[in-house]
Amino acid sequence: MTTQQQVPVIAVVLAAGSGLRFDPDHPKQLVRLDDLPIVGWSIKAFEDNPHVTDIVVVVNTTVRQEIEELIDDRGFDKVKLVVEGGAERTDSTEAALSALADAGVPADAKILIHDSVRPFVTQQMIDGCIGTLDEFTAATVACESTDTILMSEDLGDRRVVREVPDRSHCFRVQTPQAFRFATIRKAYDLAANDDLFRPTDDSRVVVEYLPDQPVAIVAGSPTNMKVTTKDDLPFARLTAANIKARREATAAAAAGQLDDDAAKAAAREKVRALFGHAFGAK
Incomplete structure (x- = not known):
């Protein structure tokens, strides 16, 4: 009987953004949600995953x-x-890929690249990425679009609708995005020769330069949000409060202080109480 060879599973947490759309003087990575800065939530998610072996920030x-x-x-x-x-x-x-290459990371290592300002990535998403790389060499978390998407083009000084793609095929890209190390390295090596190519995510590099390598979709969630502007903070604070309330209720139930129904009710009440605070209400 053969067993699958264990390979490193390395999370790369990208926290180098300048945050010009947020506040250049107060980096969004360091804004606190409850007891942790946003980047801390992201690092902790991978730290807590039993399958992740190493993290690069x-x-x-x-x-x-x-x-x-x-x-x-x-x-x-x-x-x-x-x-x-x-x-x-x-x-x-x-920079992260070069550092990993210098460290001698093997070609078949599993690399998960994550935006630090998506603080609510779940263990299911992380595990989904890791497991999908047993079948594919590239994957991305993505959320089905509930909005109709318009493809536009220029017409004089206005933007006009060029195409309306079928919504059933439209997804909103999230992170983590996962790759076998050799795959993402090769894609970036090919992209390095194109001075005009400026992708906003890593899966597109594979789509553009390794078109024969399919990028699998791992189910995301609207709560796996990206904190981009200050307008995102109220929902982020509410989500953080919700997560904390559920963790506390689960811990109380496990300790025998509350039954399951009471724990759920307590969590709901705490979220309601925190809702106004999250949105600045008195």
Whole structure:
């Protein structure tokens, strides 16, 4: 009987963004949600996953010290590297891939690349990415679109509708995005020769430069949101409060302090109480 060979499963948490749409003077990665900064939620999700073996965090000079202190204070032992990113997202991914290559990471390693400002990634999404790489060499978390999507084009000084794709085939891309190391390295090596190519996510690099490699879809969720502007913070705070209330209720039920129905009711009441606070209500 044969057993599947174990390979490294490495999470790359991208936290080098400048956050110009948020507040350049207050990096969104460091905004606190409950007891952790946003980047801490993301790192913790991979730290808590039993299948993830190592974590690489990509930073910029502005946030590096605070993130390194967070890693030490919280005991995120899986974080093996903190590397400097670049001006663009692709530069940060390439910096991480180069560091992994220098460290001798094997070609069949599983690499999960995640936006640090998606703090509510679930264990199911992480496990889904890891498992999918047993069948495919690339995968991305994505959420089915509930809105009709318009493809546009320029007409003079206006944008007009060029095409309305079938909504059943439309998804909103999220992260993590997962790859065998050799696949994402090859895709980026090919993309390096194209000065005009500026993808906003890593799966597109594979789609564009390795078209024979299908990118599988792993089920995402609307709660796996990206904090992009300050308008996203109320929902992020509400989601964080909801998660905390459910964890506390589950812990109370496990300790025998509440039965399951009472625990669920307590969680709902706490979320209602926190709802107004999250949205700045008195």
